[in-house]
Amino acid sequence: MITIYVKDINHISQKLYDDVIAMVNIRKLTCTCGNCRCFIQHGSYNRTVKTSNGAVRLRINRVKCTICGCTHALLLSSIIPYSQISLKDQMDIINCYENQSGYDRIFESVFSIDESNVHSVILRYCRYWKPHILSHGISVFSIELLLKYCFSIFQKQFIQIKSTSNRLFMFPT
Ligand SMILES: [Zn+2]
Numbered sequence: 001m002i003t004i005y006v007k008d009i010n011h012i013s014q015k016l017y018d019d020v021i022a023m024v025n026i027r028k029l030t031c032t033c034g035n036c037r038c039f040i041q042h043g044s045y046n047r048t049v050k051t052s053n054g055a056v057r058l059r060i061n062r063v064k065c066t067i068c069g070c071t072h073a074l075l076l077s078s079i080i081p082y083s084q085i086s087l088k089d090q091m092d093i094i095n096c097y098e099n100q101s102g103y104d105r106i107f108e109s110v111f112s113i114d115e116s117n118v119h120s121v122i123l124r125y126c127r128y129w130k131p132h133i134l135s136h137g138i139s140v141f142s143i144e145l146l147l148k149y150c151f152s153i154f155q156k157q158f159i160q161i162k163s164t165s166n167r168l169f170m171f172p173t
Pocket residue numbers: 031032033034035038065066067068069070
């Protein structure tokens with residue numbers, strides 16, 4: 001999969017997704033096989049993300065590498081692969097955990113997040129991500145640095161569950 005970096009992690013909608021994807025020149029993307037200028041559009045699939053406005057159903061575009069044959073979903077960095085809980089909400093959960101402030105704020109803002117969701121985010125964070133982040137002196141609250149670090153060291157989005165290789169694409173500034 002390929003993750004397109006977006007600064008705004010607070011909003012997720014089909015329109016926002018489509019607007020970002022429309023700005024991506026797929027010829028500029030690099031495949032996990034290392035080749036670039038090798039992608040063609042390859043359909044789409046639907047997935048759901050829980051937000052404060054309820055569950056948002058997104059149509060996610062896929063591209064296919066004409067050299068290695070791999071297909072890649074094009075995600076936004078506000079989305080965590082294989083999870084219905086957005087990056088923003090997972091960051092909020094981790095923030096509440098680190099500040100020991102309780103999770104009521106989370107439950108009140110996103111009704112579909114429950115205690116078992118919170119528990120699994122904290123477990124994943126403590127068991128896997130926190131030790132790596134601390135050992136490299138990365139602040140969990142500096143999102144741009146954190147994501148660059150996770151993608152460059154682990155080829156994964158922060159808090160990503162499965163080990164499917166994931167590349168970060170950043171628009172040139
Ligand atoms: Zn490839």
